Amino acid sequence: MDSPIENYLRRIHAEIAGMKDGHPYSAIPAMANVDPDHFGIALATADGYVYEVGDTREEFSIQSISKPFTYGLALSDLGMDAVDEKVDVEPSGDSFNEISLAEGTGRPANAMINAGALTATSLVKGSGGRSRFKRILDTYSAFAGRSLDVSERIYASELKSGHRNTALAYLLRSFGIIESDPKPIIEDYFRQCSVLVNARDLALMAATLANGGRHPLSGDEVLDLFSVERVLSVMTTCGMYDDAGSWISNVGMPAKSGVAGGILAVLPGQVGLAVYSPPLDEHGNSVRGVAVSQRLSSDLGLHFVRAARTGRSAIRAIYDITATPSGIRRTDEAAEILAGHGHRVQVIELNGDLLFAGAESMVRALSDLPDEVEIVVADLRSVDEVSDVAIRLIAEAEDMLRRDGRELALVDVEGSVTDALQELGRDTASFTTRSAAVEWCENRLLEGHGSELVLPASINPADSPALSPLRPEEAGLLQDMMEERTYDDGDVVRRVGQRFGGVFFIVSGHITTSMPGPDGSRVKLATLGPGMTFGEMAMGEDKRQETTVKASGPLKVMVLTADSIDELAAKDPILSMNLWKALTQDAYTRVEQYLREAAVRIHD
DSSP, X not given: OOOHHHHHHHHHHHHHTTOXXXXXXXXXXXXXXXXTTOOEEEEXXXXXXXXXXXXXXXXXXXXXXXXXXXXXXHHHHHOHHHHHTTSOOOOOOSOTTSOOBOTTTOOBSOTXXXXXXXXXXXXXXXXXXXXXXXXXXXXXXXXHTSOOOBOHHHHHHHHHHOHHHHHHHHHHHHHTSSOSOXXXXXXHHHHHHTBEEOHHHHHHHHHHXXXXXXXXXXOOBOSOHHHHHHHHHHHHHHTTGGGHHHHHHHTOSOEEEOTTSEEEEEETTTEEEEEEOOOBOTTSOBHHHHXXXXXXXXHHTOSTTTOOSOOOOXXXXXXETTSSOOSOOOOHHHHHHHHHHGGGEEEEEEEEEESHHHHHXXXXXXXXXXXXXXXXXXXXXXXXXXXXXXXHHHHHHHHHHHHTTOEEEEEOSSOHHXXXXXXXXXXXXXXXXXXXXXXXXXXXXXXXXXXXXXXXXXXXXGGSGGGTTSOHHHHHHHHHTOEEEEEOTTOEEEOTTOBOOOEEEEEEEEEEEEEEOTTSOEEEXXXXXXXXXXXXXXXXXXXXXXXXXXXXXXXXXXXXXXXXXXXXXXXXXXXXXXXHHHHHHHHHHHHHHHHXXXXXXXXX
């Protein structure tokens, strides 16, 4: 099944590709002739799944997007206090290449402007046989999850044309902010800006920051959490330079842009976003990149104010219904069909919040289901908040399931998700308990994979599974001794504590059995249909009914009363003994099923 998120990104990509504003950066000659139509979007989840649309494998130089990662490396090496002595954490409100140095001290305003970035590069030292730049490149590669390279052509062009950055470095040296010869620092800074990445790399780098500094695919800790917190904080207030206020208001994610056309944004705990499109606006930010970021933030609820909770997977468990059968006692033929086809129904248990990240993990699981799956049950009982974007994604996922000939059902106790889907025009099957949902699914499987005899509307007692061990003439004699009774929906057929009243054979309709729970509420035990029996358990030692039995819809039963049973024992002891053997065998089968279901109902 296609992913609703990929389809959404394709629509956004097609729509925003038509924007022709802005121009590629030309101050670095090697970058001036880039194709302005290059455009890629990559969205990486905190667990490392990447959605890609467009030119996401087209390489470009990382440029200023390198700054947060070098800053993080310096923080990890020296600690916050030492780094803060050299570079501040205040928004400058200036363009990326402004001087923005504190009067008297020369301390740069933050590490996201060029002066602060040069300072951060100077704070990284060689170690363990690796040069400063090798350590910087290794850090970028660890964030990206692959070995990255430098464009020597862009580096040479930067070195030849980067007069302002060269001047900034020597100015910083005059204040003592840079404490050594600026030339090798300038060279390393230009090299770090010339590292080649693609949109997928940047999305995974962002996802690593979103995941607290641990790469979501390799599992390696690339940066410690304290450094990640500082890096994201500075990105939030300073990452988009003189457009930072508008960005945080309209997009609401820590971000960093580069003049090659890349934008990287992070929603902590949930996703990393990367966009590549060379034409820039007056702030030096990708025009299409800003438009995509604003659109995704609005449509997917990615603003940090709306998506403040963690985005770890909302999926608690996935299993098929052979592990969680309903409470209905089936015929042997029906049980065999369900055992053979139960894998065609998958239950997805969800928990926590269904914000974007949680809903994404759910629809991704739907997209990955095997082709033979026919029905999906989304169990929402442990879900807390469900966002509007989650509702829309569930609706789109249901549409895709239906186009593939599949069905979606919900376990929705309060019915709020079901109601929201109805407002969007979806009539989704919904149930208040998992047992009811599984029962519905079992019936759908039996209808699709069994004969009309598997789910008969009516079964005479002589043809019931309980009497199948008897000879046909014996079952016929017993049926002739029975009384016919009918009930309306909701009628109580038997109550807890009543004395044994006979064995009840369901001819048509259904009954539900229940008993008092620990808190006084009624606990549903089972649903029985045509061909099934009840009442025989009251033949125990105290001869008392242990459950309450109610009609679920119109009900017709045949009853072998207690008096008839006593009469049979006196007149035909052999048939009486055969009856008890048959009922005992059936009872053992039912008890075995109840025990198998008991563990499941602990969660209900």
